[in-house]
Amino acid sequence: MQTPVVRKxxxxxxxxxxxxxxxxxxxxxxxxxxxxxxxxxxxxTHTYTWYEPLYKTSAEVxxxxxxxxxxxxxxxxxIVIIGKYIFLNEVDKGIHVIDNTHPSSPVNIxxxxxxxxxxxxxxxxxxxADLYTDLVTLDIANPLNVTKTKIIDGVFPxxxxxxxxxxxxxxxxxxxxxxxxxxxxxxxxxxxxSQQLWDGRGGVLYSADASGLKNSSGxxxxxxxxxxxxxxxxxxxxxxxxxxxxxxxxDITNSxxxxxxxxxxVDWSVETxxxxxxxxxxxxxxxxxxxxxxxxxxxPVKAGEFTHARSCDPVIADDTFAYVTLHSGTTCLGYxxxxxxxxxxxxxxxxxxxxxxxxxxQGLSKDDNLLFICDGTDGLKVYNAVDVxxxxxxxxxxxxETYDVIANNKIAIVxxxxxxYQYDYSALSNIHLVSKIDIKN
Amino acid sequence: xKIKFIPFFLLPLLIxxxxxxxxxxxxxxxxxxxxxxxxxxxGYFLCQxxxxxxxxxxxxxxxxxxxxYPYKSYPLFLDTRKYFGKNSKGFAYGDLGYNFSGKxxxxxxxxxxxxxxxxxxxxxxxxxxYKMKFMRRSSFLFSTGYSYxxxxxxxxxxxxxxxxxxxxxxxxxxxxxxxxxFKAGVDF
Numbered sequence: 062m063q064t065p066v067v068r069k070x071x072x073x074x075x076x077x078x079x080x081x082x083x084x085x086x087x088x089x090x091x092x093x094x095x096x097x098x099x100x101x102x103x104x105x106t107h108t109y110t111w112y113e114p115l116y117k118t119s120a121e122v123x124x125x126x127x128x129x130x131x132x133x134x135x136x137x138x139x140i141v142i143i144g145k146y147i148f149l150n151e152v153d154k155g156i157h158v159i160d161n162t163h164p165s166s167p168v169n170i171x172x173x174x175x176x177x178x179x180x181x182x183x184x185x186x187x188x189x190a191d192l193y194t195d196l197v198t199l200d201i202a203n204p205l206n207v208t209k210t211k212i213i214d215g216v217f218p219x220x221x222x223x224x225x226x227x228x229x230x231x232x233x234x235x236x237x238x239x240x241x242x243x244x245x246x247x248x249x250x251x252x253x254x255s256q257q258l259w260d261g262r263g264g265v266l267y268s269a270d271a272s273g274l275k276n277s278s279g280x281x282x283x284x285x286x287x288x289x290x291x292x293x294x295x296x297x298x299x300x301x302x303x304x305x306x307x308x309x310x311x312d313i314t315n316s317x318x319x320x321x322x323x324x325x326x327v328d329w330s331v332e333t334x335x336x337x338x339x340x341x342x343x344x345x346x347x348x349x350x351x352x353x354x355x356x357x358x359x360x361p362v363k364a365g366e367f368t369h370a371r372s373c374d375p376v377i378a379d380d381t382f383a384y385v386t387l388h389s390g391t392t393c394l395g396y397x398x399x400x401x402x403x404x405x406x407x408x409x410x411x412x413x414x415x416x417x418x419x420x421x422x423q424g425l426s427k428d429d430n431l432l433f434i435c436d437g438t439d440g441l442k443v444y445n446a447v448d449v450x451x452x453x454x455x456x457x458x459x460x461x462e463t464y465d466v467i468a469n470n471k472i473a474i475v476x477x478x479x480x481x482y483q484y485d486y487s488a489l490s491n492i493h494l495v496s497k498i499d500i501k502n
Numbered sequence: 503x504k505i506k507f508i509p510f511f512l513l514p515l516l517i518x519x520x521x522x523x524x525x526x527x528x529x530x531x532x533x534x535x536x537x538x539x540x541x542x543x544x545g546y547f548l549c550q551x552x553x554x555x556x557x558x559x560x561x562x563x564x565x566x567x568x569x570x571y572p573y574k575s576y577p578l579f580l581d582t583r584k585y586f587g588k589n590s591k592g593f594a595y596g597d598l599g600y601n602f603s604g605k606x607x608x609x610x611x612x613x614x615x616x617x618x619x620x621x622x623x624x625x626x627x628x629x630x631x632y633k634m635k636f637m638r639r640s641s642f643l644f645s646t647g648y649s650y651x652x653x654x655x656x657x658x659x660x661x662x663x664x665x666x667x668x669x670x671x672x673x674x675x676x677x678x679x680x681x682x683x684f685k686a687g688v689d690f
Contacts, residue, residue, distance in 0.1 A: 098648060098680045099541040101572075103611055107673035248611040248675060389616075 103248035112237035114228060117176075122233045126197060128158065128171040128207045133501040137476055139291060140467065141183040146204045148188065149481065150181050154236075156190065158204045164472065164483050164495045173199070173207050176235040182293040182300060187316040189293060189300055193233065194218055196302075198317055210317040217304050289375035289386075289424045290465045294336040299358045303327065303334045303343055308352065310359050322359035325352070337378040340364065340408075344376040349385055351408050365408035375424050375465075381405060382414065382449055386422035386434065398422060400434065402449050415450050424465030426473070431455075431486065433473055435463035441475050441484070443492060456492045458484070528555045531563065533581075533643060535687025539571040541679060546571035548683070552581045559585040565597060569625075571679055573653050574604030577625040585633070593645075594630045601625035601651045608655060612675065616660040623652025623676070627683060641689045649683045652676060 134157055138150030147159040147167065155178055158171035177193030186202040187210070198211040228234055294301045300311040300319060306329055310322040330346035339355035348368035352361035367383070376385045383403040400417040421437025432446040440459040444452040461477035468474075471487040472495070481498040485491075533552040538545050547570060554563015565581045568574075579599025586592050603620035612618070629647015636642055655675040 098650075099682055100678075100680045101542040102676075102678040104676045104678075105611075105673060106676070107671075109671060109673075 104245055105248045106243065106245040108241065108243040111240050111242065113240060114234040115236045115238055116229060116232035117235045119233055122174075122176055122192075122235060123209070123212065125174045126192075126199070126207075126209045127173065128205050129174055130172065131157065131169040132172045134169065134481070134498060135501055137481060137500060138179055139181050139293075140474060140476065140481075141181055141188065142467075142474065143183055143201075148181060148183070148201070148204075150178060150190075152179055153177055156181060156188075158207075159498070167483075167496055167498055169498070171205055171207075174235075176233055180291065180293040180302070182291075182295050184295055184300075184313060184316055187313075189313075189319065191217055191293075191302075196311070196319065198319060200317065211319065213319065213321070216309065216311075216321060217302070289335060289377045289426065290333055292332075292334055294334045294341065296336045296339075296341075296354060297358065299354070301334055301336065301341060301354075301361070303331045305329065305331055307331075308334070308341070308343060308361055310354075310361060312359060323361075325361055325363070333375050335375075335377050338380075340378070342376045342378050342383055344385065349376050349383060349403065349411075351383075351405075351411070353408075365411050367403050367411040367413070377425055377427055378405065379427060383411070384425055384427065384432065386419070386425055388419075388421050388423055388437065398437075400425075417452060423463070424476075426466045426468040428468040428473075428486075431468065431489075433466045433468045433475075435466050435475065435477075437464075438462050440477075441466060441473070441482075443473075443486065455489060458482075458494070528557050530554075531556050531561060531689055533563070533687050533689045535643065535645075535685040537683060537685035537687075539569065539649065539681040539683050541571065541681035543572040543679070548685075550577070550685075554581065559590055561585070561593075565599070568604075569601070569651065570604075571651075571681055572609075573606045573620070573677065575622065575625075575651065575653055576602045576604060577651065578602060579625050579627070589635075591633050592630065593633060593643075595628065595645065595647070597625065597627035597649075599625045601653060603653050606653075606655070608657060608675075612655070612657055614659060615657045617658035617670070619656045621654045621656070623654055625649075625651045629683060631685070633689070639690070643685070643687045643689050645683075645685045645687075647683045647685075648680065650678065650680045652678050 134149065134151065136152040138152045141148040142161065145160060145162045147161045149157040149159060151157055153176065155175040156173040157169055158173065160168045160170045175190050175192050175197060178190050180191045182189045186200060188199040188201045190197045190199065194215050194217045196213040196216045197209055200208050200210050292303050298312060298314045300313050302309045306326060307324045308327050309324040311319040312322050313319045327343050327350055328345040328347055331343055332346065333344040335342045339353060341352040341354060341361055343350040343352065348366055350363065351365045353364040354361050376383055383405055385401040385403060387397040387399050387401060389398055398419050398421050400419055400422055401413055402415045404412045404414045419436050420439040422434050423437065424435045426433045427446065430445060430447045432444040432452065434442045436442050440457060440461050441463050442454060443456040445455050446452055461479060461482065463475050463477040466473055466475045471485060473484040473486055475482040475484065480500050483495040485493055485495045531554060536549045539548050548567060550565050550567025552563045552565035554561060561583045563581050565579045567577050569577055577599055579597040581595060581597045583593050583595035600622055601624065602622045606620045608615055608618050627647055627649035629645050631643055631645025634642045656672055657675060658670045658672050660670045
């Protein structure tokens with residue numbers, strides 16, 4: 062009777078053994094079969110826009126530099142306010158003329174076609190603007206009938222395009238035809254094939270004179286105040302411009318006939334210029350450079366510099382301090398988002414006084430003891446700056462992605478991604494929005 | 503979700519209703535495993551827990567794990583397995599779910615970026631295994647399988663500008679990882 066039991070036990074053990082063997086075999090087979098599928102893939106899909114240049118002859122472009130019918134605001138740049146008018150740069154296209162008689166309801170009334178325009182400045186009845194590499198002088202005595210008075214060719218030769226694009230030098234690009242393209246490739250393959258325009262100039266200008274456009278009293282013509290993002294600045298009888306590397310001075314004693322005076326090498330990544338009294342504060346990706354124009358305004362002399370980590374850095378100044386915002390998030394690199402306050406007691410040895418951490422600060426403006434900062438997606442911030450070592454946030458207007466501000470005469474004009482805002486700060490306890498011009502995207 | 507995956511999700515429901523209809527007893531199981539995922543990027547640790555109900559030779563449950571091959575991710579998936587063989591010691595399993603991304607940084611394949619945002623993708627795992635009882639109601643489980651998962655990364659490169667908010671170019675990186683999976687676990 063025992064034999065069958067032994068046999069049954071052996072039989073069970075054999076089954077168990079075979080089953081384990083079979084499972085192991087299947088597992089190994091599984092591994093081998095799928096080892097061919099152990100592949101890592103990486104697909105890179107890039108949707109990009111490239112622009113095809115549309116050309117006009119120089120004669121056609123120059124004939125159209127006048128007050129034309131108004132157009133929608135799409136890409137606002139710098140602003141000049143003079144009298145009841147706002148001159149608002151449309152990046153690379155021209156200048157909007159806006160009737161701001163009633164700040165609560167501004168009206169877009171005309172457009173001056175200036176292809177390639179980014180920078181503007183105003184002295185009295187004269188507006189200075191760039192047309193790609195040229196400097197255009199306009200008579201704006203009647204904003205509805207603007208006329209050009211002079212064009213100086215080739216004064217901004219460093220303007221360049223992305224990806225090695227070279228424009229047809231015999232014509233002028235007046236617009237770009239947009240093309241959207243999507244490419245999918247294995248990671249590591251080059252996808253770039255665009256001809257995007259690259260130019261890093263921009264900012265806000267604001268006229269200090271709100272009394273009127275015409276200046277027939279014989280007093281000195283009103284001069285615009287540069288915003289922190291500006292690359293044109295006016296001081297007395299000189300127009301100062303910066304490009305990627307140079308600071309240039311133009312004598313505008315005769316407003317309608319600017320003449321080139323001199324140029325000074327600054328740095329290799331100059332971004333902004335801000336005038337204060339007899340000083341020019343030039344912001345570059347590497348630091349802030351200070352120039353003295355008291356002795357020879359036509360030939361600025363370097364008075365000092367303040368270097369910082371590589372970052373974009375609009376700058377403004379007062380008698381005692383310079384205010385420098387550093388922001389990241391662009392190809393000017395850097396990972397810093399802060400406000401640096403720099404002591405100006407000794408320009409040759411400018412020292413950092415205090416740093417405030419911010420979100421993504423860009424343009425800034427100061428009026429008396431109020432400091433206005435465009436802090437990217439955090440919107441506009443208004444600080445009490447009586448004690449710069451202890452700035453107190455008074456008010457914040459979140460919601461708009463702001464990038465430059467000019468505060469003057471109790472009105473703060475803010476350029477944001479979705480519109481042009483005007484805030485009344487005549488009462489600190491009631492800083493409020495007066496109007497907004499929407500941007501058509 | 504693609505229509506072809508619907509049967510996979512219907513299967514656990516089928517098991518449940520089938521068991522209810524036949525008044526068979528459902529048993530709760532918690533399967534906790536550690537393992538190795540091995541593929542082109544090398545070997546990476548993984549761990550997961552699957553909790554569900556069994557009925558006869560079927561088991562279905564919900565699993566969650568940590569999978570660092572090569573980008574960190576946390577798959578949440580439905581696990582279905584069928585036991586077979588003598589004493590139901592062999593089993594085949596299939597997992598399908600969503601692979602949530604962990605906190606990752608772009609790898610070398612992204613040359614330059616100013617922003618990035620990882621998101622998840624599909625998670626699958628199929629394989630076979632062997633069960634060894636070690637207590638009255640517990641078992642060791644060993645399995646091998648093939649897993650394919652995806653993870654995505656939206657990368658932004660901001661253009662330089664001073665006028666207005668700088669425009670940002672976005673592109674997408676879709677990573678697909680096919681690996682062999684080895685797991686050892688305990689079924690309570």
